[in-house]
Amino acid sequence: MPNTKRKTKLNAGQALQLIVPYAKDKLVEQIKAVSVIVIYLVLFQLIVLRLPIQQAGVITLGIVLVVIGLAFFIDGLNLGLMPLGEICGVKLPQKSKLPGILLFALILGVGATLAEPAIGVLKAAGSTVKPWDAPLLFRLLNKDSTLLVAAVGLGVGLAVMFGMLRFLYNWSLKPFIMTIIPILLAFSVFALFNKNLMHLTGLAWDCGGVTTGPVTVPLVLSLGIGISRIVGGKDGESGGCNGFGVVTLASAFPILTVYILGVVLMFSTPVPMSEVEFSKPENHEKIVKLFKNEADANAYMTKNLSEENLAVYLSSQNSSEEIASDETALSVEPESEKINVGKVILTKFKEALQAVLPLSLFLLLVLVVILREKIKHKDEMFLGLSYAIIGMMLFNLGIEFGLSKLGDQIGGNLPASFKAIAMTSEQKNIENFDKSLVYDAVNEDGTQEEFFYMKDGQKISTVTFDENQYDAEKAEYKYIPVKGPLFGKKENAFWGIFVVLLFAFLMGFSATLAEPALNTLGATVETLTVGTFKKSLLINTVAIGVGIGLSAGVAKIIWNIPLIYIIGVPYAILLVLSAISEENFVNIAWDSAGVTTGPITVPLVLAMGLGISSQVGVVEGFGILASASVFPILAVLLVGLYTNHRRKKALSGE
Numbered sequence: 001m002p003n004t005k006r007k008t009k010l011n012a013g014q015a016l017q018l019i020v021p022y023a024k025d026k027l028v029e030q031i032k033a034v035s036v037i038v039i040y041l042v043l044f045q046l047i048v049l050r051l052p053i054q055q056a057g058v059i060t061l062g063i064v065l066v067v068i069g070l071a072f073f074i075d076g077l078n079l080g081l082m083p084l085g086e087i088c089g090v091k092l093p094q095k096s097k098l099p100g101i102l103l104f105a106l107i108l109g110v111g112a113t114l115a116e117p118a119i120g121v122l123k124a125a126g127s128t129v130k131p132w133d134a135p136l137l138f139r140l141l142n143k144d145s146t147l148l149v150a151a152v153g154l155g156v157g158l159a160v161m162f163g164m165l166r167f168l169y170n171w172s173l174k175p176f177i178m179t180i181i182p183i184l185l186a187f188s189v190f191a192l193f194n195k196n197l198m199h200l201t202g203l204a205w206d207c208g209g210v211t212t213g214p215v216t217v218p219l220v221l222s223l224g225i226g227i228s229r230i231v232g233g234k235d236g237e238s239g240g241c242n243g244f245g246v247v248t249l250a251s252a253f254p255i256l257t258v259y260i261l262g263v264v265l266m267f268s269t270p271v272p273m274s275e276v277e278f279s280k281p282e283n284h285e286k287i288v289k290l291f292k293n294e295a296d297a298n299a300y301m302t303k304n305l306s307e308e309n310l311a312v313y314l315s316s317q318n319s320s321e322e323i324a325s326d327e328t329a330l331s332v333e334p335e336s337e338k339i340n341v342g343k344v345i346l347t348k349f350k351e352a353l354q355a356v357l358p359l360s361l362f363l364l365l366v367l368v369v370i371l372r373e374k375i376k377h378k379d380e381m382f383l384g385l386s387y388a389i390i391g392m393m394l395f396n397l398g399i400e401f402g403l404s405k406l407g408d409q410i411g412g413n414l415p416a417s418f419k420a421i422a423m424t425s426e427q428k429n430i431e432n433f434d435k436s437l438v439y440d441a442v443n444e445d446g447t448q449e450e451f452f453y454m455k456d457g458q459k460i461s462t463v464t465f466d467e468n469q470y471d472a473e474k475a476e477y478k479y480i481p482v483k484g485p486l487f488g489k490k491e492n493a494f495w496g497i498f499v500v501l502l503f504a505f506l507m508g509f510s511a512t513l514a515e516p517a518l519n520t521l522g523a524t525v526e527t528l529t530v531g532t533f534k535k536s537l538l539i540n541t542v543a544i545g546v547g548i549g550l551s552a553g554v555a556k557i558i559w560n561i562p563l564i565y566i567i568g569v570p571y572a573i574l575l576v577l578s579a580i581s582e583e584n585f586v587n588i589a590w591d592s593a594g595v596t597t598g599p600i601t602v603p604l605v606l607a608m609g610l611g612i613s614s615q616v617g618v619v620e621g622f623g624i625l626a627s628a629s630v631f632p633i634l635a636v637l638l639v640g641l642y643t644n645h646r647r648k649k650a651l652s653g654e
Contacts, residue, residue: 026071034067034600036514037507041410041604044503051413051483054425055405062402065394070599073117073391074214080384082218083377084363089223091371093168104366105164108223109157109250110150111359112216117395118602119149119210119355121404125622128610130304131290132278133619134199136262136269139290141203144265151261152207155254160220162253163246173245173587177578180252181571187259188564195272197262201563202556202622204258206606208251209597209625217594220246245587247594251629279305279313345397352392360385399603407604411611411621414503415558416484418496421615423481430454433477438465454479497558501551508550508628511601512543518592525588532647533640541639542592545632550605552631553624557612563623570630577637582644589636593629 045051053059085108092101113119122145131138140148165171188205191197270286278287279301291297301313367373375381415421438452450465469478486496512518521542522535556566578586605624613621 030067030070037511059402059406062398065398069391069394072387076384076387080381085219085223095371102161105160106157109160110153112219113153113156115215115355115359116213117599118213121603128614132275136196137199151257152254155257156211156250159249159253163249184255196266200262204255205626206622207258208255211250211254212247212594212597248590279309348393348396352389356388403603404607407607408611411608414500415615417486417499418493420482420484426481428479430477504550504554505547509543509547512546533643541635542632545635546628549628549631553627556623557621560618566627567630570634585640589633592636593633
């Protein structure tokens with residue numbers, strides 16, 4: 001019989017006519033997701049804080065790369081990884097026993113975590129943490145960042161294992177919630193009384209938000225859908241799970257594994273201490289354990305310790321040659337600050353390969369070697385994997401040069417609403433400074449203060465004179481502008497803080513409304529509840545919950561409140577509400593937190609939190625993501641109970 005299949009050849013013009021509309025739709029989708037929150041942040045800084053955007057060109061380029069990278073990455077997932085996951089889900093129950101399915105789920109969860117775009121943000125979050133303030137946190141974010149990512153990956157792997165068991169055996173989500181949440185709260189309470197673990201709590205809970213991104217959630221759900229087709233009931237669903245609940249487990253288990261890792265490392269990590277104590281020779285042996293090696297420790301100390309403490313620290317070294325070599329290495333450090341674009345691109349490409357290839361090869365290995373299935377649509381699949389690698393590389397470049405810089409800048413400038421902050425990025429060196437032009441002024445309380453007049457363009461302003469910024473030998477004065485507070489006097493600081501909290505609420509609310517995954521969730525909920533729980537109601541409920549959560553997280557940093565005080569009570573209430581709510585509402589509510597931590601939100605929120613913490617002088621700025629996750633769950637469950645009550649009342653005719 002003759003082969004009837006024919007290949008149609010297209011010229012370049014025809015190919016472009018097909019590709020351009022498709023690419024346009026994908027780009028527009030990502031622009032909608034990114035533009036709302038970016039425009040909001042930029043306008044707030046320009047209009048409310050009245051501060052310019054530093055490195056605006058670089059940040060703009062970074063955001064463009066994020067949009068293009070996400071478009072490539074998501075399309076690559078849909079063409080390459082997702083079909084592989086669904087095929088494995090269909091074939092595994094047919095050709096493998098339970099232990100094989102669980103092992104596959106464990107490895108899949110770990111691999112998916114490594115491929116998450118936001119996981120790299122965790123590795124870059126340690127620059128603001130000082131090792132003497134929080135040694136264990138510093139160690140996990142720097143020397144042992146690989147262990148941290150491995151712990152998060154293991155947590156997701158265990159979550160996927162239990163998620164598959166739920167699909168297979170129709171287990172309720174409630175027992176998991178009633179077990180793991182009290183354990184996590186117990187860890188958090190215990191950490192409150194441990195100096196090292198205390199500073200790990202925010203990071204641990206935030207790790208739960210980092211994991212539920214564009215790789216893990218779709219891949220796990222596609223695997224679950226495949227299994228559901230084989231072992232589902234008459235309705236074709238696995239035990240009524242409807243695909244919900246896995247995201248909740250993938251958020252909770254990593255928190256537990258990070259806490260366990262912290263407890264294990266705690267015994268070989270020094271306790272928090274002052275900078276003076278940290279630099280003393282008798283503590284040197286313990287301090288070096290926080291770094292990769294002696295040279296790494298010396299490099300960090302030379303850069304970050306004060307002159308007096310550095311002299312004490314270096315006295316603990318074994319030889320002057322060692323000190324000299326470290327000083328030489330550091331003396332050329334400014335040269336390394338120049339960006340080598342080619343090197344950065346190559347590094348990001350390698351990171352993308354390391355993230356996507358192992359997971360892809362694992363799925364292909366299972367499909368071909370273990371399940372002995374032929375790969376269908378090879379060209380599409382390999383094109384998708386190529387897209388995913390290119391997309392992740394571009395996305396990571398955009399995060400580094402765009403979103404992280406913007407988030408850190410906004411976070412660093414936000415405290416100008418309620419306190420005076422030094423704008424080090426706008427420093428000017430005034431040469432040939434004549435100190436005779438410095439005058440005395442009397443404050444309201446009778447104290448004296450020195451100042452001088454400075455002309456900047458056509459504007460003449462008074463500048464407070466700081467003796468520490470004056471170099472008499474060079475006749476040079478380092479002028480660092482000071483901005484804030486927004487409402488003038490310190491007595492009005494409350495209103496400045498109110499502005500920051502309102503900013504956080506509106507940021508969370510608007511960013512959540514723009515989240516595409518939330519629309520999908522809302523449509524599903526409206527269908528499941530036969531129109532009782534409207535799509536618009538769910539979207540607004542989740543958005544309000546996220547807004548409240550972001551405000552609470554920012555308040556935690558500003559007032560240095562332990563995170564357990566912010567999330568402890570909401571989670572305790574959630575346990576009660578989950579016990580009395582219907583299974584479908586519990587699954588929906590707990591999974592709704594997953595839509596708050598997308599690839600755009602995570603780097604921005606983490607960078608913003610760390611930026612705020614650096615200005616207000618707290619040890620760490622984690623916990624905002626955790627706070628933004630708990631309040632949406634609470635809001636959805638409360639509205640769900642009310643909606644269910646109204647429905648029952650309407651059916652009874654009361």
